[in-house]
Amino acid sequence: MKQIYLDYAATTYIDERVLKVMQPFLSRDFGNPSSIYNSGMNAKFAIDDARKSIAVSLNCKETEIIFTAGGTESVNLAIFGVVRKALLNAKRKPHIICSAIEHHAVLESFKALEAEGVETTCLPVNQQGFVDSKALQKAIKPNTVLVSIIYANNEIGTIQLIPEISRTLRKVNEERFKAKLNKIYFHTDACQALGALSVDVQKLGVDLLSFNGSKVYGPKQTGGLFVRFGTKLNPLIYGGGQENGFRSGTENVAGVVGLAKAISIANAEMTKENKRLRSLRDYFIQSLEKKIEDVTLTGASIKEDSEKYPKRLPNNINFIINGAEGEALLLYLDARGVEISTGSACASTSLDPSHVIKALGYNESQAKSAIRVSLGRKTKKADLAFLLKIIPGIVKELRRVSQLS
Numbered sequence: 454m455k456q457i458y459l460d461y462a463a464t465t466y467i468d469e470r471v472l473k474v475m476q477p478f479l480s481r482d483f484g485n486p487s488s489i490y491n492s493g494m495n496a497k498f499a500i501d502d503a504r505k506s507i508a509v510s511l512n513c514k515e516t517e518i519i520f521t522a523g524g525t526e527s528v529n530l531a532i533f534g535v536v537r538k539a540l541l542n543a544k545r546k547p548h549i550i551c552s553a554i555e556h557h558a559v560l561e562s563f564k565a566l567e568a569e570g571v572e573t574t575c576l577p578v579n580q581q582g583f584v585d586s587k588a589l590q591k592a593i594k595p596n597t598v599l600v601s602i603i604y605a606n607n608e609i610g611t612i613q614l615i616p617e618i619s620r621t622l623r624k625v626n627e628e629r630f631k632a633k634l635n636k637i638y639f640h641t642d643a644c645q646a647l648g649a650l651s652v653d654v655q656k657l658g659v660d661l662l663s664f665n666g667s668k669v670y671g672p673k674q675t676g677g678l679f680v681r682f683g684t685k686l687n688p689l690i691y692g693g694g695q696e697n698g699f700r701s702g703t704e705n706v707a708g709v710v711g712l713a714k715a716i717s718i719a720n721a722e723m724t725k726e727n728k729r730l731r732s733l734r735d736y737f738i739q740s741l742e743k744k745i746e747d748v749t750l751t752g753a754s755i756k757e758d759s760e761k762y763p764k765r766l767p768n769n770i771n772f773i774i775n776g777a778e779g780e781a782l783l784l785y786l787d788a789r790g791v792e793i794s795t796g797s798a799c800a801s802t803s804l805d806p807s808h809v810i811k812a813l814g815y816n817e818s819q820a821k822s823a824i825r826v827s828l829g830r831k832t833k834k835a836d837l838a839f840l841l842k843i844i845p846g847i848v849k850e851l852r853r854v855s856q857l858s
């Protein structure tokens with residue numbers, strides 16, 4: 454049976470070209486970058502080069518990048534880092550803001566801090582998953598220290614207007630400066646955006662940006678955090694002082710080298726690949742709507758989405774198929790060799806329906822009927838045509854069964 458992988462938003466394979474540049478650092482060039490003899494220095498130079506290359510992609514300084522072990526760690530470092538630092542000299546417990554459709558890395562960090570007495574606000578989104586700048590403005594309090602908004606959502610692909618949000622925050626910060634209040638930092642989780650959208654931190658206007666390798670054909674457990682010069686945060690991990698003291702521990706040299714290569718490939722191929730994926734995505738969405746009744750595309754509409762004004766990730770498809778349980782559909786498709794998801798891979802061990810779909814205003818049972826199909830470099834039109842061929846029969850059967858119960 455042919456295997457068709459359609460869950461690229463969960464993770465990607467490592468590109469051959471990435472693997473090739475990593476290999477020497479896994480065996481021959483194994484020196485510790487902190488050692489000052491030759492093999493150590495070589496490892497250090499490799500990390501320096503990787504940092505330089507990523508700084509070009511992000512349009513920032515090399516010293517503004519901290520390498521981490523993945524997106525989750527980057528997000529935790531941004532949130533806990535800023536809050537812990539703020540706690541040091543605040544008279545009052547700080548307040549932090551995020552959106553209702555954040556990845557669990559953000560939501561669970563918020564929950565943990567809330568348990569420690571930190572005030573939190575979760576901003577609502579509209580039916581397409583967009584955060585309202587006015588709602589954000591209203592949520593700000595004198596003790597607010599951080600706003601964290603996901604750049605492109607991992608379940609529904611909605612792309613936020615990050616530059617607009619940062620403009621709003623800049624105005625707020627100008628007033629706060631006059632009132633002698635702290636600056637509110639702006640963090641964005643760009644784990645899904647990297648490789649599909651510009652991550653120019655100057656244009657985005659963010660202070661902190663999280664990214665990872667496992668979504669861009671790089672190695673898992675690699676990633677980084679952009680920290681704008683002057684942003685005050687504490688480390689999460691203490692030790693030998695690597696990464697300027699912000700992330701101790703012997704560097705993952707092969708991982709860092711692979712991450713940089715993966716990002717440079719993704720950027721070089723982005724325009725062409727986005728065009729290809731967008732057309733495959735729209736073909737699938739339009740065909741499915743014709744083939745099955747009572748299906749709803751969740752997230753941003755594809756009508757307003759374009760390369761110039763991106764509103765939805767080019768590789769993201771998320772549908773509510775009324776009356777068919779997503780989990781069951783996933784298993785039926787798996788039996789036919791097709792791998793899709795019901796939403797976030799991280800939440801699949803719990804049977805709770807997606808918080809993202811519910812935040813769009815859908816009910817519990819609709820949220821249970823959501824499926825995500827995410828495309829990638831190896832996706833061909835024929836793969837989608839096969840899925841379109843088998844899905845109506847499975848849906849029919851699932852709807853029949855649900856009618857019986």
Ligand SMILES: *Cc1c(COP(=O)(O)O)cnc(C)c1O
Pocket residue numbers: 462522523524525526528556558603605606607642643644645665666667668674675676
């Ligand atoms: C995958 C992902 C993460 C977590 O990244 P890991 O590298 O798996 O830790 C965080 N946020 C978003 C939006 C993601 O897609």
